[in-house]
Amino acid sequence: MAFYSDEPLIGKHKTIFDTTLRDGEQTPGVSLTNEQKLKIARQLDKLGVDVLEAGFPISSEGEKQNVRAIASEGLSLDVCGLARVLQKDLDACIDCGVDMVHTFVSTSDIQRIHTIKKTREEVVSMAVNAVEYIKDHGAKCMFSAMDATRTDLDYLIEVFKAVEGAGCDIINVPDTVGVMSPSGMYRLISQVHSNVNIPIDVHCHNDFGIAVANSLMAVEAGASQVQVTVNGIGERAGNANLAQVVMCLQSIYGVKTNINTEYLLETSKMVENFTGIHMPPNTPIVGDNAFAHESGIHTHGVLEKADTFEPGIMTPEMVGHRRRIVLGKHAGKHAVKQSLSEIGIQPTEEQLDEILSRIKTIANRGKRICDADLHAVASAVLGKNLGHETIKLKEFSVMTSNLTTPTAVVRAIVGDQEVTASNFGVGPIDASLKAVGSMLNGYTRIKIRDFRIEAITGGSDALAEVTIGVEDEEGRVVTAHSASADIVTASVDALVTAINLLLEKKKLWSMQ
Incomplete structure (x- = not known):
C-alpha cells in the first residue's frame, strides 16, 4: 500500500544503477582491494541491482583489471564502465568486455569553459561521436551531461536530442555538485522527459543532504532509473543512498524494483566493513536504531502492535533488520518485562517495579544500559544467580x-x-x-x-x-x-x- 498521492507511479517499474565501486570508491580515504570489489559486486548482484558501474578503466591499469574481472564474473546484472568522450577511454571500457559504457562530457558553461575548454558545438560533436563509437562496438550506451543541473536548459535538451539521434540507449542527468532543489529537479526532468524519447537516469549528490529527495522528484517527473551507492558514500558528502531510495520507492510510492530488500542490511554492513565508514546508529533503514525503541509509550505500543510507532509499510524483516527494545531512562514496565521474558525471567509486579527503578537510576547517571546490566539487576532483585557461565x-x-x-x-x-x-x-x-x-x-x-x-x-x-x-x-x-x-x-x-x-x-x- 502506498500513501503517496501520485497514483500513476503505483505499480510502475524503475531500475537501480549502483555506482558504489566507482563514485563510492571516490570517497576520500576509501580504497578497495580487488577481492573486496569482487565481493561487493557479487553482493550487489544478489541484492538485485540492475546495473553496476564497476569503475573508470582508463584511470589506471589496476582499475582496468578490476573492471575486467567483474565483467567476466558472469553476474546477472549489467556491468558498466565509465569513460570520457575520448577514444582511449572508450576503448579501455570496451576492452574490459563491459555490457554498458557510460560516457560523459561537461555541458555547463562553468565546466565547459574552465575545464575542457571547448565550444558548445564541439561538445555536441564529441558526445555524438562517442555514442556512435560505443554503439558501433556492440555495447549499450549511457550518455551523461556532466553538471546538467547548471547547464542552460535549451542547450541541455539540444545535447540530449543529439545523442538520442546517434543511438544512445539512456541519458543521465547528474546533479554533479548537489545544488538542485527537489522542486527544481522535478521541473528539469519534466522538461527533459517531454523532449527526449529514450529512458532518463539521474545521479544526485548529497552536498545539501537532499540527494534522495532529488532522486525521488526525478522519478515523479519521469525518470526511469536512479543512480545510488550503498550507504550513500561518494565524492564530498556522497550520493543518493541505495537503501533509502529503494525503500521510499517501494514502500511510499508503490513503485516496483528488482531489489531483494531483505539483503539491504547485509549489503550495508559489508560495505561498512570494507570501507571503514560506519553508519551512525540513526541512519534510516540500516542503522542500529532504525527499528529500536526506548520510550515507554513507544515500546508499549510497538509490543502491542508494531504499526503504532513504526511505518508499517516498512518492517525490519523487509530490510533484513531486527526490532530492538532498548532500556534506558525513558523505559517503561512493558519494555523491561519483555526484555526479562527473553531470558526466561518472570518477576512479580513488585520485583518488576524495583528492577525498573534500578535501571532508571543507572541510566540517569548517563550510563548506557546493556543486556548484562539488566541481567545483573534482575539477579540482585530476585536474590539469586540467574545465569550459568559457559x-x-x-x-x-x-x-x-x-x-x-x-x-x-x-x-x-x-x-x-x-x-x-x-x-x-x-x-x-x-x-x-x-x-x-x-x-x-x-x-x-x-x-x-x-x-x-x-x-x-x-x-x-x-x-x-x-x-x-x-x-x-x-x-x-x-x-x-x-x-x-x-x-x-x-x-x-x-x-x-x-x-x-x-x-x-x-x-x-x-x-x-
Whole structure:
C-alpha cells in the first residue's frame, strides 16, 4: 500500500544503477582491494541491482583489471564502465568486455569553459561521436551531461536530442555538485522527459543532504532509473543512498524494483566493513536504531502492535533488520518485562517495579544500559544467580612488539573442559577477542557487532569502560560492558560476559 498521492507511479517499474565501486570508491580515504570489489559486486548482484558501474578503466591499469574481472564474473546484472568522450577511454571500457559504457562530457558553461575548454558545438560533436563509437562496438550506451543541473536548459535538451539521434540507449542527468532543489529537479526532468524519447537516469549528490529527495522528484517527473551507492558514500558528502531510495520507492510510492530488500542490511554492513565508514546508529533503514525503541509509550505500543510507532509499510524483516527494545531512562514496565521474558525471567509486579527503578537510576547517571546490566539487576532483585557461565575465564596473556604480530593466549573452562586457545590480530585487543571467539566451536558462531571504549577517569591510571555487542548466526545481539585500567582486560571481560549471556538466551530460545 502506498500513501503517496501520485497514483500513476503505483505499480510502475524503475531500475537501480549502483555506482558504489566507482563514485563510492571516490570517497576520500576509501580504497578497495580487488577481492573486496569482487565481493561487493557479487553482493550487489544478489541484492538485485540492475546495473553496476564497476569503475573508470582508463584511470589506471589496476582499475582496468578490476573492471575486467567483474565483467567476466558472469553476474546477472549489467556491468558498466565509465569513460570520457575520448577514444582511449572508450576503448579501455570496451576492452574490459563491459555490457554498458557510460560516457560523459561537461555541458555547463562553468565546466565547459574552465575545464575542457571547448565550444558548445564541439561538445555536441564529441558526445555524438562517442555514442556512435560505443554503439558501433556492440555495447549499450549511457550518455551523461556532466553538471546538467547548471547547464542552460535549451542547450541541455539540444545535447540530449543529439545523442538520442546517434543511438544512445539512456541519458543521465547528474546533479554533479548537489545544488538542485527537489522542486527544481522535478521541473528539469519534466522538461527533459517531454523532449527526449529514450529512458532518463539521474545521479544526485548529497552536498545539501537532499540527494534522495532529488532522486525521488526525478522519478515523479519521469525518470526511469536512479543512480545510488550503498550507504550513500561518494565524492564530498556522497550520493543518493541505495537503501533509502529503494525503500521510499517501494514502500511510499508503490513503485516496483528488482531489489531483494531483505539483503539491504547485509549489503550495508559489508560495505561498512570494507570501507571503514560506519553508519551512525540513526541512519534510516540500516542503522542500529532504525527499528529500536526506548520510550515507554513507544515500546508499549510497538509490543502491542508494531504499526503504532513504526511505518508499517516498512518492517525490519523487509530490510533484513531486527526490532530492538532498548532500556534506558525513558523505559517503561512493558519494555523491561519483555526484555526479562527473553531470558526466561518472570518477576512479580513488585520485583518488576524495583528492577525498573534500578535501571532508571543507572541510566540517569548517563550510563548506557546493556543486556548484562539488566541481567545483573534482575539477579540482585530476585536474590539469586540467574545465569550459568559457559565460559569461565582462567587467565590470558598477550605478546606484542614492533617486530611481531600481536598474539594472545587464553585459558578458560568452556562447559566442563579446560580449553587453551591462541590467535593473532592487528593489535592486542583484536588478538585477545579472536582467541576468546575461537573457543566457541560447537556452541555458536559469533561476530562482534559493536565495540566502544570510553575513558571513565583521567590520568595515566585512567579507568576505561569497554562496551561490546556480540551477534550470533541468527542476527540476535547481546551487549555487555566492563571497566578496568587495562583496556585489553576490560575488552576480554566484556566479551566473555556477553557470550555467556548470549548462550543463556540461545538455550532459552531453543526451548520455545
